[in-house]
Amino acid sequence: MNFLKVTDIDEIEELILKKIPSLKGKKEMCKLEDSLGRVLCENIAADLNVPEFNRSTVDGYAIKSRESLGASQGIPAFFTIKGEVLMGEDSSKKLERGEAVYVPTGAMIPEGADSMIMIEFCEILEDTLLVHKPVSSFENIMVMGEDVREGDIILKKGAVITPENVGVLASLGIYELPVFKKFRFSIISTGDEIIGEDEEYRMGKIRDINSYTLSLAIQKFGVVVEKKIVKDNFETILEEVRKSTKRSDIVLISGGSSAGNYDYTSRVISELDGGEVFVHGISIKPGKPTIIGRSNDKLIFGLPGHPISSMVVFNIVVKKLIESLYFCGDSDDYYYGVLSHNLHSTPGRTTYQMINKTVENNEIIINPIFGKSGMITLMTKSNGYIVLGSNIEGLEKGSRVRVYRF
Amino acid sequence: MNFLKVTDIDEIEELILKKIPSLKGKKEMCKLEDSLGRVLCENIAADLNVPEFNRSTVDGYAIKSRESLGASQGIPAFFTIKGEVLMGEDSSKKLERGEAVYVPTGAMIPEGADSMIMIEFCEILEDTLLVHKPVSSFENIMVMGEDVREGDIILKKGAVITPENVGVLASLGIYELPVFKKFRFSIISTGDEIIGEDEEYRMGKIRDINSYTLSLAIQKFGVVVEKKIVKDNFETILEEVRKSTKRSDIVLISGGSSAGNYDYTSRVISELDGGEVFVHGISIKPGKPTIIGRSNDKLIFGLPGHPISSMVVFNIVVKKLIESLYFCGDSDDYYYGVLSHNLHSTPGRTTYQMINKTVENNEIIINPIFGKSGMITLMTKSNGYIVLGSNIEGLEKGSRVRVYRF
Numbered sequence: 001m002n003f004l005k006v007t008d009i010d011e012i013e014e015l016i017l018k019k020i021p022s023l024k025g026k027k028e029m030c031k032l033e034d035s036l037g038r039v040l041c042e043n044i045a046a047d048l049n050v051p052e053f054n055r056s057t058v059d060g061y062a063i064k065s066r067e068s069l070g071a072s073q074g075i076p077a078f079f080t081i082k083g084e085v086l087m088g089e090d091s092s093k094k095l096e097r098g099e100a101v102y103v104p105t106g107a108m109i110p111e112g113a114d115s116m117i118m119i120e121f122c123e124i125l126e127d128t129l130l131v132h133k134p135v136s137s138f139e140n141i142m143v144m145g146e147d148v149r150e151g152d153i154i155l156k157k158g159a160v161i162t163p164e165n166v167g168v169l170a171s172l173g174i175y176e177l178p179v180f181k182k183f184r185f186s187i188i189s190t191g192d193e194i195i196g197e198d199e200e201y202r203m204g205k206i207r208d209i210n211s212y213t214l215s216l217a218i219q220k221f222g223v224v225v226e227k228k229i230v231k232d233n234f235e236t237i238l239e240e241v242r243k244s245t246k247r248s249d250i251v252l253i254s255g256g257s258s259a260g261n262y263d264y265t266s267r268v269i270s271e272l273d274g275g276e277v278f279v280h281g282i283s284i285k286p287g288k289p290t291i292i293g294r295s296n297d298k299l300i301f302g303l304p305g306h307p308i309s310s311m312v313v314f315n316i317v318v319k320k321l322i323e324s325l326y327f328c329g330d331s332d333d334y335y336y337g338v339l340s341h342n343l344h345s346t347p348g349r350t351t352y353q354m355i356n357k358t359v360e361n362n363e364i365i366i367n368p369i370f371g372k373s374g375m376i377t378l379m380t381k382s383n384g385y386i387v388l389g390s391n392i393e394g395l396e397k398g399s400r401v402r403v404y405r406f
Numbered sequence: 407m408n409f410l411k412v413t414d415i416d417e418i419e420e421l422i423l424k425k426i427p428s429l430k431g432k433k434e435m436c437k438l439e440d441s442l443g444r445v446l447c448e449n450i451a452a453d454l455n456v457p458e459f460n461r462s463t464v465d466g467y468a469i470k471s472r473e474s475l476g477a478s479q480g481i482p483a484f485f486t487i488k489g490e491v492l493m494g495e496d497s498s499k500k501l502e503r504g505e506a507v508y509v510p511t512g513a514m515i516p517e518g519a520d521s522m523i524m525i526e527f528c529e530i531l532e533d534t535l536l537v538h539k540p541v542s543s544f545e546n547i548m549v550m551g552e553d554v555r556e557g558d559i560i561l562k563k564g565a566v567i568t569p570e571n572v573g574v575l576a577s578l579g580i581y582e583l584p585v586f587k588k589f590r591f592s593i594i595s596t597g598d599e600i601i602g603e604d605e606e607y608r609m610g611k612i613r614d615i616n617s618y619t620l621s622l623a624i625q626k627f628g629v630v631v632e633k634k635i636v637k638d639n640f641e642t643i644l645e646e647v648r649k650s651t652k653r654s655d656i657v658l659i660s661g662g663s664s665a666g667n668y669d670y671t672s673r674v675i676s677e678l679d680g681g682e683v684f685v686h687g688i689s690i691k692p693g694k695p696t697i698i699g700r701s702n703d704k705l706i707f708g709l710p711g712h713p714i715s716s717m718v719v720f721n722i723v724v725k726k727l728i729e730s731l732y733f734c735g736d737s738d739d740y741y742y743g744v745l746s747h748n749l750h751s752t753p754g755r756t757t758y759q760m761i762n763k764t765v766e767n768n769e770i771i772i773n774p775i776f777g778k779s780g781m782i783t784l785m786t787k788s789n790g791y792i793v794l795g796s797n798i799e800g801l802e803k804g805s806r807v808r809v810y811r812f
Contacts, residue, residue, distance in 0.1 A: 033630075036622045050782065053609060057779055087638070088599030090610040106599060106711070106780075108610045147781045154786060163623035164785035164812050167713045170618040171782050175603050193494030193512060197581050203459060204496040204514045212576040216442045217569035224439075232493070305512070307573045335741035336770055362806045364742055374463060374512075375553045376456065376577050379570035380560060400768045406570050 006281040006288060008390075009350050013321055015292075019278050022297045023249075025180035025325045032169060035161040037220060038179040039326040044155045049145035050171050054109040058140045061100040061122060061129055062113035068134040076123065076130035085110060100129045109141055116140035148172065158327030180326045185218050186244035186251045187211045187227040190237055190265075191305065196229045209307045209376060210254040217314055217406070221322055222250075238268045245272065245298040250318070254303045254310050265302035269293035272300075283390060285349045287313040306374045312352045312385070315406060333405045337364035343395045345388035354382035355403060366401055412687040412694060414796075415756050419727055421698075425684050428703045429655075431586035431731045438575060441567040443626065444585040445732040450561045452578050455551035460515040464546045467506040467528060467535055468519035474540045482529065482536035491516060506535045515547055522546035554578065564733030586732045591624050592650035592657045593617045593633040596643055596671075597711065602635045615713045615782060616660040623720055623812070627728055628656075644674045651678065651704040656724070660709045660716050671708035675699035678706075689796060691755045692779070693719040712780045718758045718791070721812060739811045743770035749801045751794035760788035761809060772807055 007015065017023060027041045056062070063079055071077035084102035085091045093101055095112035103109060103116060115135040123130040148154060154168050161177070169177070187210070195205045211227040218224050225248050230240045237253075244251045253265050266277045274296035282290045286309040291302035301318060303310040337357055345351045354369045366386065371378045384403045388395060395401060413421065423429060433447045462468070469485055477483035490508035491497045499507055501518035509515060509522060521541040529536040554560060560574050567583070575583070593616070601611045617633040624630050631654050636646045643659075650657045659671050672683045680702035688696045692715035697708035707724060709716040743763055751757045760775045772792065777784045790809045794801060801807060 032618055033621050036625050051612075055780075087597065088611050090608060106597075106612060142778055142780065146778070147783050154783070161622075162812065163619050164717065164788070166622050167615045167619040167717075168782045168786050170615045171613050171713075173607060173613050191493065191512075201579060202496060205494050206457075206512060207577050207579055209573045209576045212438055213569050213573040215439050216567075216572050219442050307577075311570065311573075336768060362742060362808065372463060372548055372552070374461075374548065376574045377553050377560070380574050382570070402768065406568065 006283045007279045008283050009316065012279065012282065012292070012317055013324060015278060016299065016321060019276070020294055020297050020299060023299060023325065025183075025327075027178050028181040029176050030179045032166055032175045032177060035166065035177050035179065036163070038161050038177065039221070039328060040155055040157055040159045040161070040177060041180045041326075042178045043153045043157050044169065044174065044177070046148045046150055046152045046154050046172050048172060049150050050148035050168075051142055051144055051146070054144055055142045056103040056105055056107055056109055056116045056140060057142055058116050058118045059104050060102075060116045060118040060120075060140065061131075062095060062103045062109050062116055063100045063131070063135070064095065064097070064113060065115035065135050065137045065139065067098065068115075068117060068131050071131050071134050073132045076132050077134075079129040079131065081124070081127045081129050100131075114138060114141070158329055160328060183222045183250055183322060184225045184248040185214075185222050186225055186248040187214050187218075188237075188240055188244060188251065188253045189227070189229045190232060190253060190255045191229075192232045194229050210303070210305070210310050213307055213311055213379075214252055214254070214303075214314055217311065217319070221319070221326070232264070234264065234268065237264070238271055241268055241300070242272055242295075245295045245300070249298065251298065251300045252303055252314075252318070253300065255305050266291055266293070269295065269300055269302070282313070282317070283349045284312070284316070285346050285351045287316075287352070288349065290317070292317075307376050308354070308374075308378055311379065311406065315404075316352065334402050335364065336400055336402055337366040339386075339395055339397055339399045339401050340365050340367045342397050343368055343388060345390075345392055345394050347393070348390050350390045351388040352385045353388060354378055354385050356382050357384070357403070364403075366403055412689045413685045414689050415722065418685065418688065418698070418723055419730060421684060422705065422727060425682070426700055426703050426705060429705060429731065431589075431733075433584050434587040435582050436585045438572055438581045438583060441572065441583050441585065442569070444567050444583065445627070445734060446561055446563055446565045446567070446583060447586045447732075448584045449559045449563050450575065450580065450583070452554045452556055452558045452560050454578060455556050456554035456574075456577050457548055457550055457552070460550055461548045462509040462511055462513055462515055462522045462546060463548055464522050464524045465510050466508075466522045466524040466526075466546065467537075468501060468509045468515050468522055469506045469537070469541070470501065470503065470519060471521035471541050471543045471545065473504065474521075474523060474537050477537050477540050479538045482538050483540075485535040485537065487530070487533045487535050506537075520544060520547070564735055566734065589628045589656055589728060590631045590654040591620075591628050592631055592654040593620050593624075594643075594646055594650060594657065594659045595633070595635045596638060596659060596661045597635075598638045600635050616709070616711070616716050619713055619717055619785075620658055620660070620709075620720055623717065623725070627725070627732070638670070640670065640674065643670070644677055647674055647706070648678055648701075651701045651706070655704065657704065657706045658709055658720075658724070659706065661711050672697055672699070675701065675706055675708070688719070688723070689755045690718070690722070691752050691757045693722075693758070694755065696723070698723075713782050714760070714780075714784055717785065717812065721810075722758065740808050741770065742806055742808055743772040745792075745801055745803055745805045745807050746771050746773045748803050749774055749794060751796075751798055751800050753799070754796050756796045757794040758791045759794060760784055760791050762788050763790070763809070770809075772809055 079100035082099045091108045093110040121133040272295035277293035279292035358365045485506035488505045497514045499516040527539040678701035683699035685698035
């Protein structure tokens with residue numbers, strides 16, 4: 001049996017980038033309506049002001065504010081109505097002393113006016129406007145550039161596109177975005193016992209799970225080019241992995257979890273063109289028996305066969321790496337809650353504990369979920385995990401903990 | 407000016423379903439690999455056990471546990487090795503007294519054995535196995551049905567498919583899922599000042615925002631059949647809305663926010679075949695000037711023109727309605743935090759306050775974001791909202807509040 005020289009989880013990313021310095025996110029353009037969840041690969045700066053003109057925020061009359069000074073219900077201020085600005089019109093009107101112009105919400109304030117009096121506080125007598133309330137300078141006006149100023153960075157490189165933030169892009173007339181090209185993944189499930197969708201079930205066999213869980217997890221930021229099941233035969237695995245490195249940027253090999261199998265994947269990687277294994281285990285639980293290597297500039301992961309272990313490694317290693325290559329900062333996929341039980345950690349290993357949550361008195365209670373290794377129902381019962389650092393002995397009931405979503 | 411008879415936010419859904427009793431989610435089948443984010447429209451029950459056989463969770467030897475009783479480093483228990491079970495093999499071996507069979511992790515335990523002794527605690531002398539540690543009954547075995555029992559409901563109607571929960575489906579050989587068909591949406595932006603992607607910008611105009619924000623928000627659970635911009639002309643709007651009711655289940659009309667414009671949308675809906683407006687404003691802030699109606703069994707929303715108001719209404723009315731039609735329970739899109747400032751609410755109206763979050767000492771701090779009505783950058787600066795009920799005067803700094811994501 002081979003002993004695994006484990007690598008610390010915090011050193012993994014740096015090591016990968018040192019081994020494959022060419023590994024980075026590439027650019028492609030994406031239409032605004034197809035951009036949900038995509039990641040910006042450049043800062044987006046405004047090339048114009050929003051609004052591009054002084055815009056009314058109410059229905060009412062544009063006036064010079066100082067002429068409304070002292071106006072009240074009893075002693076109104078008087079103005080001469082000089083027509084109206086139409087919605088969407090480029091107003092060439094210029095407001096002179098004592099004049100008022102009707103401006104609907106969203107339309108342009110004419111030159112010379114510095115405030116809007118809401119229609120509710122006005123009275124109209126033929127072409128005379130009676131104003132019953134003073135307004136202050138810039139009241140009910142959104143000034144040119146007040147929302148976005150020309151040159152402002154409105155979304156930063158690494159921002160994930162959400163329904164909310166496309167609004168500001170559309171308002172600036174930006175309909176195509178520079179985003180990171182999705183990394184291409186191959187998923188290879190190995191094992192004589194593993195059978196696929198089109199194979200008939202026989203007693204003793206196990207249906208492939210990891211290619212489905214990994215495939216859906218990848219869809220958030222990558223493209224699954226292929227997924228295949230390969231029997232435990234060195235030559236066959238070698239051939240299939242070789243093919244996959246040609247088609248993909250990243251190859252995920254999910255194997256059995258016994259020490260013998262890792263050697264298998266290790267040996268396969270070493271045999272590839274420019275093949276090298278540089279991580280032989282990670283100091284985490286679950287997920288320790290993970291190997292990471294490369295074939296020239298293609299990245300290869302040997303993931304544990306247990307579905308939960310492989311998902312944990314995928315999330316904390318593969319996903320985190322891609323987020324880092326995409327310059328994603330705080331991914332907003334965590335929250336805090338209060339731990340319902342004492343938890344022990346494993347000395348020297350960072351522990352990832354599955355949890356589910358309940359809500360009591362405006363507080364989220366975090367309940368650890370336990371089960372035998374390899375139980376797939378742990379995944380349907382949990383909705384996230386907490387991290388116990390390798391340097392702590394455990395966490396006490398009542399501790400406030402950060403919870404990560406899958 | 408027309409006064410709006412506002413409807414309470416809590417009564418909206420019941421009212422819609424009373425007016426359009428036929429409105430409900432329809433079923434379609436979806437392949438497992440395409441199911442990310444889809445919603446189950448039926449309970450999924452297991453039609454087999456997982457595991458389907460007593461499965462070893464370690465590499466080692468299957469034995470009768472009572473025969474290891476008292477075994478120790480000094481006084482081992484002796485067994486005769488009777489070959490091995492291969493991975494994926496349907497073992498027909500039957501273990502007799504004093505026998506041991508090698509079983510790798512994940513393989514089938516032979517009949518007659520009730521435990522696995524890990525290889526670490528064994529020594530092999532030709533065909534004799536020396537066991538240096540006692541094992542208890544069912545140690546290192548996952549018993550048939552221990553993970554999933556035949557007939558168990560493994561995922562409920564209304565469950566949103568995640569990478570984690572496809573694992574259990576794949577393990578059961580379920581590769582096609584009954585999911586709710588996505589509702590079809592039309593988005594119509596109205597306004598003389600609104601210009602689209604292909605129109606040249608002229609001073610005084612405003613680029614369409616809502617069709618982009620709404621379109622991306624819909625993509626999570628619906629299909630955008632079309633989005634179009636229509637000038638403020640009664641006949642044109644009527645004609646376009648009529649066409650859209652034929653193509654879609656739900657039509658969103660986003661208009662200006664002045665009282666005059668609502669009447670417009672109202673009048674259009676009333677003129678449609680089987681046309682009726684049944685909500686003339688909602689007791690919320692922002693979003694009060696929302697109208698809801700129908701043309702026969704097609705649902706029509708008149709949303710406020712302000713981008714933030716229209717997104718708020720979309721989230722708390724349209725999205726909530728669909729989630730309810732999809733039987734989605736807790737959508738897990740909220741968390742709790744501590745309010746950084748006092749907040750006042752508007753009496754009689756449920757207030758939705760945009761916020762962003764910061765983290766201090768393992769606690770999420772919720773900072774309200776303010777800005778002038780119609781400012782689109784409020785959306786890029788916020789990452790959620792909190793709800794102030796219509797029956798409270800406000801919330802004090804330091805209160806623990808629930809935050810919803812968009």
